[in-house]
Amino acid sequence: MLSIDNLTKTFDADKRTRRQARAAKAGAAEQTRVFAVHDVSFEVAEGALFTLLGPSGCGKTTTLRSIAGLEKPDSGRIAVDDRVVFAGSAGRCTVNIPANERGLGMVFQSYAIWPHMSVFDNVAFPLQVRKRSERPSKADIAEQVGRVLEVMELGYLSDRQATKLSGGQQQRLALARAIVTQPPLLLLDEPLSNLDAKLRESLRFELKRLQKDLGITTVYVTHDQVEALALSSKIAVMREGKVMQLGRPRDIYTNPNSRFVAEFIGTSNFLTGTVTANDGTFVTVDTTEGRLRVRSSAAVPVGSEAIVSIRPEAVEIDETSAGGTAANEWSGTVVTRAFLGDSVDHVVKVGKMEVRNRSNPTVSLAPGTSVFLRMDPDKLALVPVG
Amino acid sequence: MAVMSTESPAAVIAPERALPPVPGRAARLWRALFAPKTLIMAAVAGIIGYLAIVPLYYLLYGTFFDAAGFTLSGFERAYSANGIGELITNSVLFAIGASTLSLVVGTALAYLNVRTDVPFKPLFFAASVIPLIIPGILYTVAWIFLASPNIGLLNKILEPVFGPGVLDVFSLWGMIWVEGLHLSPIVFLLMVAAFRSMDPSLEESALMSGATRWATFRKITIPLVRPAIVASILIMTVRSLESFEVPVLLGLQNGIYVFTSRIYFVLRTYPPDLAAAGALASGLLVVAMLGVLLGNRAGKNTRSYQTVTGKGFRPRPMELGKWRPLAGALILGYFLMTVVAPLAVLLWTSLLKFYVAPSVEALKSVSLDNYRELAGLSQAGTALKNSLFLGLGTATLVMFLMSIAAWIVVRSRVRGRGVIDQLAFVPLVIPGLVLGLALSFVYLRSPVPIYGTIFILLIAYCTRYLPYGMRYAVISMQQIAGELEESAQVCGASWWQTFRRVLLPLLSPGLIAGWVYILVVSFRELSSSILLYTPGNEVLSILIFEQFENGQFTVLAALGVVMVLTLVVLVTVAYKLGAKVGLRQQ
Numbered sequence: 001m002l003s004i005d006n007l008t009k010t011f012d013a014d015k016r017t018r019r020q021a022r023a024a025k026a027g028a029a030e031q032t033r034v035f036a037v038h039d040v041s042f043e044v045a046e047g048a049l050f051t052l053l054g055p056s057g058c059g060k061t062t063t064l065r066s067i068a069g070l071e072k073p074d075s076g077r078i079a080v081d082d083r084v085v086f087a088g089s090a091g092r093c094t095v096n097i098p099a100n101e102r103g104l105g106m107v108f109q110s111y112a113i114w115p116h117m118s119v120f121d122n123v124a125f126p127l128q129v130r131k132r133s134e135r136p137s138k139a140d141i142a143e144q145v146g147r148v149l150e151v152m153e154l155g156y157l158s159d160r161q162a163t164k165l166s167g168g169q170q171q172r173l174a175l176a177r178a179i180v181t182q183p184p185l186l187l188l189d190e191p192l193s194n195l196d197a198k199l200r201e202s203l204r205f206e207l208k209r210l211q212k213d214l215g216i217t218t219v220y221v222t223h224d225q226v227e228a229l230a231l232s233s234k235i236a237v238m239r240e241g242k243v244m245q246l247g248r249p250r251d252i253y254t255n256p257n258s259r260f261v262a263e264f265i266g267t268s269n270f271l272t273g274t275v276t277a278n279d280g281t282f283v284t285v286d287t288t289e290g291r292l293r294v295r296s297s298a299a300v301p302v303g304s305e306a307i308v309s310i311r312p313e314a315v316e317i318d319e320t321s322a323g324g325t326a327a328n329e330w331s332g333t334v335v336t337r338a339f340l341g342d343s344v345d346h347v348v349k350v351g352k353m354e355v356r357n358r359s360n361p362t363v364s365l366a367p368g369t370s371v372f373l374r375m376d377p378d379k380l381a382l383v384p385v386g
Numbered sequence: 387m388a389v390m391s392t393e394s395p396a397a398v399i400a401p402e403r404a405l406p407p408v409p410g411r412a413a414r415l416w417r418a419l420f421a422p423k424t425l426i427m428a429a430v431a432g433i434i435g436y437l438a439i440v441p442l443y444y445l446l447y448g449t450f451f452d453a454a455g456f457t458l459s460g461f462e463r464a465y466s467a468n469g470i471g472e473l474i475t476n477s478v479l480f481a482i483g484a485s486t487l488s489l490v491v492g493t494a495l496a497y498l499n500v501r502t503d504v505p506f507k508p509l510f511f512a513a514s515v516i517p518l519i520i521p522g523i524l525y526t527v528a529w530i531f532l533a534s535p536n537i538g539l540l541n542k543i544l545e546p547v548f549g550p551g552v553l554d555v556f557s558l559w560g561m562i563w564v565e566g567l568h569l570s571p572i573v574f575l576l577m578v579a580a581f582r583s584m585d586p587s588l589e590e591s592a593l594m595s596g597a598t599r600w601a602t603f604r605k606i607t608i609p610l611v612r613p614a615i616v617a618s619i620l621i622m623t624v625r626s627l628e629s630f631e632v633p634v635l636l637g638l639q640n641g642i643y644v645f646t647s648r649i650y651f652v653l654r655t656y657p658p659d660l661a662a663a664g665a666l667a668s669g670l671l672v673v674a675m676l677g678v679l680l681g682n683r684a685g686k687n688t689r690s691y692q693t694v695t696g697k698g699f700r701p702r703p704m705e706l707g708k709w710r711p712l713a714g715a716l717i718l719g720y721f722l723m724t725v726v727a728p729l730a731v732l733l734w735t736s737l738l739k740f741y742v743a744p745s746v747e748a749l750k751s752v753s754l755d756n757y758r759e760l761a762g763l764s765q766a767g768t769a770l771k772n773s774l775f776l777g778l779g780t781a782t783l784v785m786f787l788m789s790i791a792a793w794i795v796v797r798s799r800v801r802g803r804g805v806i807d808q809l810a811f812v813p814l815v816i817p818g819l820v821l822g823l824a825l826s827f828v829y830l831r832s833p834v835p836i837y838g839t840i841f842i843l844l845i846a847y848c849t850r851y852l853p854y855g856m857r858y859a860v861i862s863m864q865q866i867a868g869e870l871e872e873s874a875q876v877c878g879a880s881w882w883q884t885f886r887r888v889l890l891p892l893l894s895p896g897l898i899a900g901w902v903y904i905l906v907v908s909f910r911e912l913s914s915s916i917l918l919y920t921p922g923n924e925v926l927s928i929l930i931f932e933q934f935e936n937g938q939f940t941v942l943a944a945l946g947v948v949m950v951l952t953l954v955v956l957v958t959v960a961y962k963l964g965a966k967v968g969l970r971q972q
Contacts, residue, residue, distance in 0.1 A: 070590050072705070099593040100602075112591035116609045126595035129605075177595065187594075 001217045002044040002067070002185055007076035009037040009062055036062040037073065038241035044219060044234070049211050051220045053228040054238035055264065060221045061189060063238075067219060068106050068187055069099030080104070081184050105178030105216075106187040109194065111170045115163045119154060119173055120145055122162050126181045144180060151210075152176045167195050168203060175207075179216065186211075186218045192227060204230055225265045229253060237261050253311075259383050262309040269310040269355050270383075275300050283382060289351035293327045294380040305385045312358035314379035317346055317365065321372045328375040330355075334365050348373055423881040427798070430790045431806050437849040438812040441824035448827040449664030460661025464652070465669075469643065476637075477627065477644040477673065480561055484629070485622035487566025492573025493615065495720065497607070498713055499574075500581040501589075503703040505714040506721070513721045514571040514578075519953045520728060521910030522568060522631040523930050524946040527939070528728035529555050529564045530635065531735055539731060542743045556639040565632045567724055569625055573618045580614030581607075599704070623677045627670065628817030630913035635934065645670040646819050646913070653823070653917065660827070667820040674815045729950070735943035756944035765929060766945065770952070772840060773926040777909035777956070780847040781901045784855035789897055792859035793885065797868065807856070814853040818913030821846055826917055838920045846914045851904045858903070862896025863889075902960045909953055 010033040037059040044050040052060035065071035067078055069085065072093070078086040085102050087095040114122055123145045127136055136144065149155045152172040157165065165173060171191055178186055191207070192200045208231050211218050222228055228235050229249045237244045237252065237260075245257045256262035259270060273287035278300055285292045285306050292308050300306055322329060332350035344364050346357045348371060355373060365371060449460050464470075495513075498504040517525070532540050535551030544552050554560055588610065592602040608615070633647040643651070645666055652663045706713055735741050737752040760766050788810070794800060795807045813821070825846050829837040836842050870892065874884040890897075912927040919928050926949050933942040 068590075068594060070593070099590070100596050100598055103596065104594065106591065106594040108587040108591055110585055110587050112585060112587040114588060114592075114606060114610075116612075125592070125597070125605075129592075129595060129597040129601050174591075177591070181596070 001046045001048070001081060002050075002219065003077075003079050004043075004063075004067070005041050005077040007037050007040045007063065007066060007073050007078065008035070009059075009066060009071065009073040010035050035059075035241045037066065040076075040238075040241070040243055042236055042243065042246060044217060047215045047217055048233045049208070049218045049220060049231055051222060051228045051232035051235045052238055053222060053225060053235050053264075055223055057240075058238040059241040060223075060238050064187055064189055064219060064221045067185075068104060069097060069102045072096060103181065103183055104185045104187055105181065105183035107171075107174045107178050107189065107191045109190040111174040111191075111194070113162045113165070113170050113173055115161075117162055118158070119149070119160050119162055119165070120158045122173060123148060123177050123180050126177060148176045148180045168199050171195065171203060175210070179214065184217065186216050188218060188220045190222055191220075193222070193224070200227075207231065229265070237264060239264075254379070255381050256309060256383055259307060259309070262381070262383055267312055267356065269312065269315070271308045271310065271353065271355075272385075273306060273308065275302050275304050275306050278302055282377065285382075287353075289353050290330050291328075292375065292380065293377045294382050295377045296380075296382045298382050300382065307383050307385055309381045309383050310355070310375055311379065312345065312356045313343075314375060315355060315357040316374040316376075317348065317357045317359055317363060318372050318374065319365065319369065322374060326374045327377050328380075330373045330375075332371060332373060334367050334369045334371055336367055337364065339364070346371075426790060426882070427794055427800065430787055430794070433787060434791060434806060434809050434852065437845070437852060438809045441821060441828055441849065442812070442816070444827040444831070445664055445667060445820065445824035449661055449668055452661060457661075460659070460663075460665040463659060464662040464665040473643045473645065473648055474673075476558060476642055477670075479558060480565070480629075480633070480644050481623050481626040481677075483558075483562035484565035484569060484626035485619055487562060488569035488573045488622050489615070489618055491566070491570040491720070492618070493577045495570070495717070496574050496577035496581055497603075498717070500578055501586075501704055502706050502713070503710065504706060504717060505710065506717045509717060509721045510574075513717075513725055514574045516725045516729075517568055517571045519906060519957065520568075520950060521912070521927055521930075521946075522629070523635070523910075523912055523927055523934070524732060524950065525568050525728055526564055526631045526635045527930075527934060527942065527946070528731050529560075531731040531741065531939075532727055533560065537741055537743075539743055556636050556642075558637075558642055561632050561636045561642070564636065565626050565629055568632075569622050570724070572625075573622060576614055576618050576621075577611065580611040584610055620678060624674050624815060627674050627677065628819070628913065630817075630819050630916070645673070646817060649819055649823065650916070660823075663823055664827070667817075667823050670817055670820060671815065674817065678815055732943045732946050732950075735940055736947050738940055741939055756940050757948075759941055760944050760948065763941075765924060766948075768922065769924045769926045769929045770948075772843075772923060773909050773949075774952075775840065776843055776847055776911075776925060777905045779844055780851060780908040781905040783844075784848055784851050784904050785859065785897050785901045788852070788855035788859040788900075789863075789890065789893060790885075791856060792863045793889065796860055796863040797871070807860075810852050810856040812853075813849050813851075816850075818850060818911070819917065821850060822914035822917035825849075825914070838923075840923045842918050843915055843923065843925070846918055847908045847911055850911070850914060851907060854907070855900050855904055858896055858900025859893070862893045865896070866892050898960070898963075902957055905956060905960065906953060909956070910949070 012033065040059070040063060042050070052063055054060045062071055066073045066086070067080075073086060073088065075089040076086070077084065077088075080102070084095050085097045086093065114125070117125070124141050127141045127144065130136075146155065146158070149158055152175060154169060154172055154176060157169065162170075162173065171194075174191070192203055195203060204227060211231075220228075220231060232249055234247065235249055235252055236246045239260055245252055245261045252261065253265055256265065256268075262268045262270070271285075271287050271289075271292065273285040273292065275283060276286045276291075277284040280297060281295060283294045283296045283298065283300060283306070285294060285308055287308075294308055321331070330350050332348040332355065335347045335349050335354065337347075338345045339361070342361065343358050344361050346359070346365060348355050348357060350373065357373065450456055450458070452459070495510065499507060499510045520528075530538075532538055533553040533555040535541060535554045535556070538551075538553060538555065541551055541553050555564065584607075589602050589606055592606045593599075597605065628646060630646045630650070633642070633644045634650055637643060637647050638651070649663050649666045649670070652659055652666065734744055736756050737754070738748065739751060739753070739755065742748045791806055791810060795803050816824070825842060826837070829842055836845070866889065870888060871884055874888045875881075879887065910927050911925070912931060915925055915928055916931065919925065924932075926945070930942055930945055930949070933939075933945065
């Protein structure tokens with residue numbers, strides 16, 4: 001449906017970086033450009049919701065804007081439905097269809113609702129500006145706009161001035177405007193980030209339902225990992241212009257391929273140690289505080305450094321020992337606990353390390369209590385060092 | 387935890403003591419009336435009221451009353467003169483033409499600068515600031531050198547193609563051209579602010595909807611900046627109606643009269659007919675007010691939209707593509723027209739004995755004689771001193787008064803604060819020449835010996851530039867959160883301490899910007915000075931005007947160069963100092 005190949009976009013470095021580069025004298029020409037997007041490739045299947053996830057400045061928005069045609073990449077190829085909308089290499093482009101001819105739908109972070117128009121006019125605009133030959137009649141426009149507004153539950157606000165809407169309504173209006181032309185691809189740039197937490201949660205499911213019902217292929221940009229996990233059929237985690245990991249939400253959460261991904265998506269304990277055994281199904285890692293068995297087929301050689309990533313909810317906390325039958329049982333002392341409503345977090349000191357646990361709210365152990373920690377080898381992940 | 391009270395500190399320190407006896411109503415009123423805050427506010431309100439209202443009152447009194455009582459004879463004399471219909475037509479055409487030209491040029495340049503990848507962006511700053519610094523009279527004189535039918539440099543250049551004297555600056559079109567170009571930087575600055583504060587995603591979403599660039603510009607961009615456009619039209623129309631230099635220097639030559647030049651003409655014939663001049667001034671006042679009313683009516687239908695979201699994406703300039711060279715050529719042309727040509731022709735003329743077009747031959751006669759003559763001219767030194775005194779004095783007084791007035795309007799809950807805002811706006815519609823006339827009405831009768839001193843000029847300038855100072859102060863006041871002030875109060879600071887220690891420093895970037903602006907415009911003021919100065923109190927622009935009338939163009943040009951240089955130095959120093967004093971905004 002959408003395919004992106006080797007997309008690269010650079011910007012001029014700001015003055016300070018440039019001065020530093022000149023002072024360093026090393027590859028000055030290279031250093032004056034900053035990579036916003038660096039050799040990014042991915043495919044989005046028909047009807048999928050694909051998420052670009054990453055911290056601010058990781059290039060996710062630039063990638064989205066390149067697909068939209070609002071940004072001109074330096075090189076790469078972008079095709080929507082086998083129609084190449086951008087192709088170029090080394091700063092020279094052979095195809096670059098302007099944004100207004102790509103026929104895509106987009107919702108901006110600020111919603112970009114036109115304040116001088118009514119709700120109806122905002123949604124009708126994309127139909128009204130079509131070429132005379134392709135423009136629907138007035139009655140058709142009214143009918144199509146009415147239908148979309150109904151779907152978005154905005155029908156009763158049709159005559160309202162667009163600025164008089166609440167945040168959630170504005171978001172739905174922006175969505176209505178983006179889909180009224182039934183575009184092949186919908187681009188969403190952090191559409192939930194301007195809403196308060198409660199509304200964000202309810203709209204998240206609303207968005208997912210709508211996307212499913214309409215069956216519209218969607219590219220979604222966000223820095224919120226919870227949002228990404230809840231919505232996406234596939235996620236690309238980006239960092240400094242590069243895609244770090246690409247996969248289904250569950251895979252990325254349970255099997256992060258790097259410390260960055262593990263840290264960015266959820267919280268994690270990172271325990272560093274040396275590989276002492278590897279039999280193909282289980283890897284044994286010796287840390288300074290104890291031994292860990294990890295289910296992993298990774299080809300890490302014995303003697304090499306390794307980091308084990310453990311999600312807090314994978315750490316089981318107990319006052320009594322299982323008696324040597326369980327793998328990966330450590331003993332320690334509770335340092336602090338925090339009641340979070342739907343769960344309780346404990347920080348447990350094991351030797352010199354601190355391990356964070358998350359339990360259901362019935363478990364609550366006072367600081368100073370001696371405890372045992374058990375970590376299921378199936379729920380641990382090996383991540384590469386560095 | 388005990389509930390903190392906002393009562394007097396004494397009550398907090400000694401809670402065991404009984405509450406102090408409640409003072410009587412009269413005593414409380416008495417104390418509130420003479421609190422420093424009330425006194426300061428009353429004084430400021432009084433000064434603004436005095437400056438804005440009294441001249442108007444005396445102008446109308448002097449126009450409608452003579453020794454015998456109420457009379458309309460001034461109106462009869464003024465409006466029965468030949469060509470009065472033409473006068474009104476000329477005034478309106480001139481105002482509409484100049485404001486349209488400045489609006490189109492200024493808006494186009496602002497859009498190119500903010501929203502596109504147009505080349506020569508650094509030139510924009512120079513092209514927008516330098517014409518503000520060049521006094522109107524010099525600008526007009528420079529254009530006479532450039533486009534007069536006889537000696538105009540441009541005419542000399544165009545002669546081989548179009549024949550002699552193709553450009554005539556001494557025509558209505560010439561007047562519109564010079565005034566419009568001189569006003570365009572103001573529109574540029576207003577529109578740049580408007581375009582900058584617009585969320586670019588509003589335009590991008592129109593593009594994504596399939597709208598072409600042109601449709602986006604027409605249906606999204608322009609409607610969104612309409613409030614700024616209406617404001618620009620309003621200001622430019624009033625400014626061109628009250629313009630003095632251009633109509634007098636360019637129009638009188640061929641008898642093209644507008645209100646201002648006619649008033650000047652009536653006052654210069656002997657004996658000066660004050661009542662008739664007052665009648666014309668009243669007419670001009672009415673036209674200017676009508677303009678403002680119409681503008682406000684148009685502005686009523688345009689809400690100003692809060693289009694800045696704060697979370698916007700970094701604005702990315704649009705690519706002009708094949709239009710880029712054309713846009714670049716336009717920018718260069720504009721820069722040459724507004725900055726390079728006027729300054730260059732002034733400099734060239736200042737080096738000559740008599741004006742000739744540049745040539746190798748003429749280059750040989752170049753000398754600094756005019757500057758030497760200037761140095762020997764005692765008047766020049768006095769004028770420079772006076773201009774400096776008036777510029778610095780006006781800027782300081784106005785900004786100080788207006789920062790307090792702005793506080794009253796924006797922050798206080800005093801009843802009638804809106805009146806202060808409106809009063810401070812009044813002088814904006816009073817053309818400089820009318821103000822000069824009105825003030826001479828006032829102080830010719832006043833027993834206080836102000837007429838004939840430099841202080842009458844100071845009063846005139848302060849009145850004229852009240853509205854500008856007010857706008858600068860109000861806008862910066864609105865940007866400061868009320869909590870900053872409240873926290874100072876909670877810390878125990880008095881109103882005056884809060885104002886001086888918290889508000890003034892926070893306001894300083896805006897106040898300094900206003901100060902610099904008023905300094906510049908006072909330094910070059912001509913239209914009210916022309917009726918109020920007396921020998922010994924000349925300012926630089928008056929001296930230039932006198933030399934123009936005497937036909938001493940070369941000395942005039944030298945004086946002009948000195949004046950522009952002084953202004954450049956003043957503005958630079960002011961900004962450098964401002965950067966040190968305040969938190970400079972980006």
